[in-house]
Amino acid sequence: MINISLIVRTFVEYNLKKMQIEFYKYQGTGNDFVMIDNRSNSFPKEDTNLIAHLCDRRFGIGGDGLILLENDPEVDFKMVYYNSDGNQSSMCGNGGRCLVAFAKKLHVIDDVTVFNAIDGLHHASVAENGIVSLQMIDVADIKKTSDYTFLNTGSPHHVQLVDDLEHYNVKEKGAQIRYGELYGQEGSNINFVKKIDANTFSLRTYERGVEDETLACGTGATAVAIAMNATGATQATSIDLNVEGGKLVVSFDKKDNQFTNIFLKGPAEFVFKGTISI
Known part of the structure; x- marks a missing residue:
């Protein structure tokens, strides 16, 4: 005879053993992230398979990356960023902007903040219309060739002007450069660009x-x-960028090929929240 009560009790006990993770989903111009409040340090952050699973769009929550908001002893909070492959990665600008919006939602900050990330401290602010302005690291070392430009803005980036950006095979061409001899095992993010006018450019990005x-x-x-x-x-120091998911603005000061006071500005929007069992 089947013991129904035993089956039910076993099922309940099994599910109680599973960890319940509360998460928030944010997006900034279509760059989407799983956000987790990890100020309690309870998230198993070394479990790369788990992080990749949570970012999976079919079997998990779905996102371009996962970001932990953690305590920091000297500033408002700390940003820990993982790519969707589960590995901790270099700085993510849209992720940083979304994390600022997340911190505001959690009442960790008001409208102005300083937080710590893998590439150092970042100042940021949230406007009344929800636009988040994030200060990026200074840039001085820029490699310029006749075919492309390479620089690090918290993450390494290859920048290349192309014809017919709208129909360009970004995934195929981007992967060829990312995995090619040019950048070795570490690779680089690859950006393909089209000039629209004196201070406007469109771009499409292959992300490592x-x-x-x-x-x-x-x-x-x-x-x-x-x-x-x-x-x-361009001679502009405030530049409009058309990305596939919307529009961003980047402004900076320039002196003797040194780029400082760099700000990335754009929307950062809450999408939904939930819990998931792991």
Whole structure:
């Protein structure tokens, strides 16, 4: 005879043993992230398979990356960023902007903040209309060739002007450069760019760690703006960037090929929250 009560009790006990994770989903111009409040340090952050699972769009929550908000002894909070492959990665500009919006939602900050990330301290602010402005690291070392420009804006970026950006095979061409001899094992993010007018550019980005085109890339938009100024494609110091998921603005000060006071600006929006069993 089947013991129904035993089956039910076993099922309940099994599910009680599973960890319940509360998460929030945010997106910035289509760059989407799983956000987790880890101020209690309870998230198993070394479990790369778990992080990749949570970012999986079919079997998990889905996102271009996962971001932990953690305590920091000296500033408002700490940002810990993982690519969708589960590995901790370099700075993510749109992720940083979304994390600022998340911190505001949690009442960790008001409208102005300083937080710590893998590339150092970042100042940021949230406007009344929800636009988040994030200060990026200074840039001085820029490699310029006749075919492309390379620079690091918190993450490494290859910037290349192309014809017919709208129909360009970003995934195929981006992967060829990312895995080619040019950048070795570490690789680089790859940005393909089209000039629209004196201070406007469109771009599409292949992101390493995602290993595909994303709808936006904040450090990529920053890299494109600086690269276009550094190579003479524009004289503007406030540049509009059309990405697949919307519009971003990058502004900076320039003196003797040194780029400082760099700000990445754009929307950062809450999508939904939930819990998932692991």
